[in-house]
Amino acid sequence: MKSAVVVVALIAALALQTTVSGLMIGGRVPVNVVLVAVVYIALAFGAVTGMFAGVAAGLAQDALSGGIVGIGGLAKTLVGFLVxxxxxxxxxxxTIPRFVMFVGATLLHEATFEALSALVEGRHFALQMSAVLVQALVxxxxxxxxxxxxxxxxxxxxxxQMRRASFSKRRF
Amino acid sequence: MLDIRKRTGWLFFAVMMAQVILVSAQVQSKSGVKVLTLVTFEVFSRIERATSGGVSGVRNVWDSYFALRGVRAENEELRRQLAQLQVKLQEEHALAARSQRLQALMDLQSSSGLPTLAAEVIGGNPNPGLKTVTIGRGSADGVHTDMAVVSPTGVVGRIIGQPATHAARVQLLIDRNAAAGALVERSRAGGMVVGTDADPPLRMELVANLADVKDGDDVVSSGVDGIYPKGFLIGRVERSERGNGLYRKITIRPAVDFSSIEEVLVVLVPPRPATRDEGVQ
Structure with a gap:
């Protein structure tokens, strides 16, 4: 049951992310629904489930994006496990601890993703903090x-439903 | 039962490493080779080196120790082959020696100017008291009694008894009943060589004390006996000393090695009555 929920949640998150990918702020998509799903699963079901959710979601995201498969997976695995x-x-x-956790997870994910990308692509590490912060908040x-x-x-x-039922009794 | 939740750290590490490998498989190094390929090649080359070293060690142990189990059989086989080869080598040596002897016989046959017949010694003497051999030529080959028998090294003896069709008995010169007219080649002092049972097995008799005979002189057949042709080497004076009576005491070492006679020449000249040779003093 738990696995099914996780799988469905990840699929839904991927589908939603592809839908909102056209919404850009400052050249960057302001929300990462897949990351949100991974963090949610990690908080709800624990480190191991969060880790596997991160693996699956990250690899799927990498595969769908056409980039190097594994970078997103690594970042989301790390995030899912730590969260x-x-x-x-x-x-x-x-609410507040969860909010902080989401913000921290997003910062960690973006930093990790950017660092790995820079390492693999052989360029300098350059993180746009404003965009990252916006995404973290969103x-x-x-x-x-x-x-x-x-x-x-x-x-x-x-x-x-109960309120509707009581209104019906008063009416008749 | 293994609960992976209790191995969370290791699981996390494994998953991360798997993804690192996955990324490396897609990333190229500065030289254009994929990082995974590069790392894999580097790692596996070390593993191969270690494996190769281990295998070589095991192989050395195998060759040095376990393979010795097969070496024993191989050793026995090689020993057998060596023995066969040694026998064959000896056969080849014998063949070569025989060829040399036959060549010498042929040389003697052509140089002596006498009608001769090559014969092979086919048997020794069954009686230890008599020194005779049997040759493979007989009356069918023209061999008769008292014909001289010589070899490239010297006088051997004479035919005794009635020859068979294809065999004849030869009395060796060293037999105690054998005798031959002889002379010292250097001084031409004449006498008679007889066989003895002593060592050396020849003695020269009827040589006057005044005759000039020294140690080391060659003694040849004189031909006066009517059997042995003149000039064939009999032996060498080993010791010559003045005798008590009229004659010297002379011992002679035979030129022929009578212990290993294999081929001889029969001089096909009928014996004639004994005459006094000019050289005999």
Missing amino acids: GVLGAQFIVSQ NAIVGVIAFYVVEQGPGIAQRR
């Missing part, structure tokens, strides 16, 4: 919302 470890060490069930917001929807969504739907 999973930190999530097990600290209480990250509140990712954090998306991630926190995702947690909120997943955690609060069923309860909200249930309350709404």
